[in-house]
Amino acid sequence: MDLLIIYFSLAVGISFICSVLEAVLLSVNMSYISLLEKDRPVVGKLLRLHKTNISKSIASILILNTIAHTLGAAAVGAQAAILFGNDAVVIVSVIMTFAILFLSEIIPKTIGAVYWKQLAPMSAQFIRIFIWITYPIILVTLFVTNKISNGKSDANILTKAELLESMLLSEDDGVIDEKESDVIENVLNLDNIKVGEILTPRSVVFALDETMSIQEIIDTREEIFKFSRIPVFENSIEEVTGIVMTKKIFKQALIDDTISLSEIKKEIFSINENVPVSKALDLFITKKEHMFLVMDNYDQTEGIVTLEDCVETVLGVEIVDESDSTVDMRELAKEKMKQKRKAKGKN
Structure with a gap:
């Protein structure tokens, strides 16, 4: 029974961390990173490295997440069969599926998306460890993905239209007032x-x-x-x-x-x-x-x-x-x- 709990906890726990890191990395923006570099240069530069090389960072997170899901489910299923018999495997699999869905996908990704500013500095350190652990596999995955994308990526390029939309959203959220919004819009439209x-x-x-x-x-x-x-x-x-x-x-x-x-x-x-x-x-x-x-x-x-x-x-x-x-x-x-x-x- 102890092994069943350990396998279940490891699978869900590792997957939980991976999902939080993924949500944080995708939510963090370059303007926040620039501010972080002024207050905490080491962490800020590390986070910028992860964001600019996002393919490598995401690959490390997804690799560990997939391993945790696959091996965790297999280990939990095998241990359940030993303890409760083969008939219990189906029930345990259903429980495991819902546990992974809620405890390692919905909840952690919501946390990461909402509290990304607070979690970003710590996440940068975790991602560095994940990259080190999965580096050999990352090389293989990057080789394949680079062939598909031809090494091109414009994911972090913010267009003028997107910047204007972001500014309007900031105005709606009360981050900037209407006058500031108008000046920014006028500057962007000077051309x-x-x-x-x-x-x-x-x-x-x-x-x-x-x-x-x-x-x-x-x-x-x-x-x-x-x-x-x-x-x-x-x-x-x-x-x-x-x-x-x-x-x-x-x-x-x-x-x-x-x-x-x-x-x-x-x-x-x-x-x-x-x-x-x-x-x-x-x-x-x-x-x-x-x-x-x-x-x-x-x-x-x-x-x-x-x-x-x-x-x-x-x-x-x-x-x-x-x-x-x-x-x-x-x-x-x-x-x-x-x-x-x-x-x-x-x-």
Whole structure:
């Protein structure tokens, strides 16, 4: 009777541990591992090794689990036949089946899936021992599985769509709030948003004629006080030739207010309207600029885009200060276009 209990306990016990380890390994994610590496470097690196070489880790667990099931059931059945006779083998087999189902599959895998964070550090050590015990068999199984998969595995590659879905689930669970969720979603979608969608259309761009003198601007154009950078043009807004800093206008006014803007303007960089916002952000940073001229595919001026426009796209809100009279310049451009059409219709 003692042997029967020992065989049963070993079979169910080993299988229980294997099922817990399997559930933990499949539940743990790379972000948790990265955090664990900072707090417990040795355990974190070991867990990362198991996760990145998941075929080897899972193989060791399944090998031991299968051995425990097979040999355990055989040993328990043989011992039951000795103790109770052959007629009892069927009854013992049924009991063994349900015991394995509940005690070594359903319950341990539920525990592993629910408490994987608490069990992950200890599981890493157990898996290392299991790999060492079953290594010769692992080599054979990996040879076969690698032939089937051609050595390719993308199980741990998280796609952008999956990351977005994970973020939305985190929002539903209260891990992050709605604002944080929106910012993350906007950042992930920056490649899909073009500069042409966020620019200020040329019809509502405040710009100055480069032939105007400093004195003339200060006397007649009060709007300059609203801006830190102003595009300058030759003949029309469609021929933007540079940018002038507002502070430079005031500084020059103290020195010589008779010179024209063309003498103090600086170069303005241009980008295509189809450039992604993510790329525009990179260009703003590398070129150390705050304003670009936006051109269409025919090198015609579409408008301007600023670093602020890109930041607004990331945050998902319009950044408005006390000097702004209009929140959305694109809406203002549309309204002006409607007014022009109405005026033409009356004529």
